[in-house]
Structures are given as C-alpha cells and as structure tokens.
Amino acid sequence: xxxxxxxxxxxxxxxxxxxxxxxxxxxxxxxxxxxxxxxxxxxxxxxxxxxxxxxxxxxxxxxxxxxxxxxxxxxxxxxxxxxxxxxxxxxxxxxxxxxxxxxxxxxxxxxxxxxxxxxxxxxxxxxxxxxxxxxxxxxxxxxxxxxxxxxxxxxxxxxxxxxxxxxx
Numbered sequence: 170x171x172x173x174x175x176x177x178x179x180x181x182x183x184x185x186x187x188x189x190x191x192x193x194x195x196x197x198x199x200x201x202x203x204x205x206x207x208x209x210x211x212x213x214x215x216x217x218x219x220x221x222x223x224x225x226x227x228x229x230x231x232x233x234x235x236x237x238x239x240x241x242x243x244x245x246x247x248x249x250x251x252x253x254x255x256x257x258x259x260x261x262x263x264x265x266x267x268x269x270x271x272x273x274x275x276x277x278x279x280x281x282x283x284x285x286x287x288x289x290x291x292x293x294x295x296x297x298x299x300x301x302x303x304x305x306x307x308x309x310x311x312x313x314x315x316x317x318x319x320x321x322x323x324x325x326x327x328x329x330x331x332x333x334x335x336x337x
Contacts (some may be wrong), residue, residue, distance in 0.1 A: 193228065243314060290302040
C-alpha cells in the first residue's frame with residue numbers, strides 16, 4: 170500500500186503543478202496593451218456601445234487550460250485588427266458553483282454559460298444589447314489557432330466597419 174500512496178501523491182503533484190500554470194484570480198478582465206487587467210466592477214464595462222468578445226474561462230477546466238494559450242496568441246497576433254473590439258475574460262474556478270467574484274458569477278449566469286471554454290460576441294449600441302452570438306458552437310475554432318483567427322476576423326468583418334483591412 171505505501172507504494173500506491175507514493176505513486177498517487179506524485180501523480181497529483183504533477184496535475185496540481187500544471188493546474189497552476191493557467192489559473193487566474195476569479196474576476197472580470199479587459200485586454201489592454203497586450204495583457205488582461207482586472208476591472209474593479211463590470212457595471213461600467215458594458216454601458217458603452219461597442220463590439221465585445223467575451224471569453225469564459227474555468228480554472229478547473231482542462232479544455233480551458235489548453236485553449237487559453239491559443240486565445241492569447243490570437244490576441245497578440247491580431248492586436249490592431251481587433252483594436253476596436255473590446256476583449257473581456259471572465260474567470261471562475263468552476264462556473265457559478267465555485268466563483269469568488271460576484272461580477273464573474275453574474276456574467277456566467279446571465280449569459281447561461283454551461284460549458285467551457287466559451288467565446289461569446291456581444292454587440293451593444295445606444296439602445297442596449299443588439300446581438301449575442303455563441304462563437305463556441307463550432308468547437309473546431311477552439312482547437313485551432315488558424316480557425317480561431319479566421320472566425321474572429323470574419324465576425325468582425327461582417328460587423329459595421331470593425332475591420333478596415335486584413336493586415337494578417
């Protein structure tokens with residue numbers, strides 16, 4: 170039995186060390202100047218008209234941990250093209266059941282996020298929310314850097330002048 174305990178302990182250490190790599194404090198973040206910055210309150214964030222791409226991340230989700238580097242790479246590559254879109258990351262440990270941040274928990278609940286990772290496009294105009302699209306419906310865009318980039322570019326191209334030139 171002690172041998173089994175040693176094997177299990179080393180296995181869980183490996184899992185926990187990898188888990189910490191893409192673990193973030195629960196909360197709502199906005200992409201600015203090449204990185205995500207935590208916002209103190211998301212009430213003000215969605216009051217302004219604009220095109221929002223919202224990424225829902227669960228710290229305990231293995232798919233989220235694999236997707237996150239693809240998403241960051243896409244943001245870094247398409248930075249200027251995505252310039253007018255507001256990129257938001259919403260982080261909980263596990264959906265609304267394990268979420269220490271009330272704003273993040275509220276967004277998970279209001280947009281009915283029941284699977285992750287999830288990318289949602291929200292267009293807000295002066296009259297309020299105009300359009301909500303689940304970009305995660307095509308699971309292939311969550312597995313490929315090229316497909317993710319293409320999906321975001323196509324979406325923004327379709328929306329009223331968000332992308333002025335391809336530049337990629």
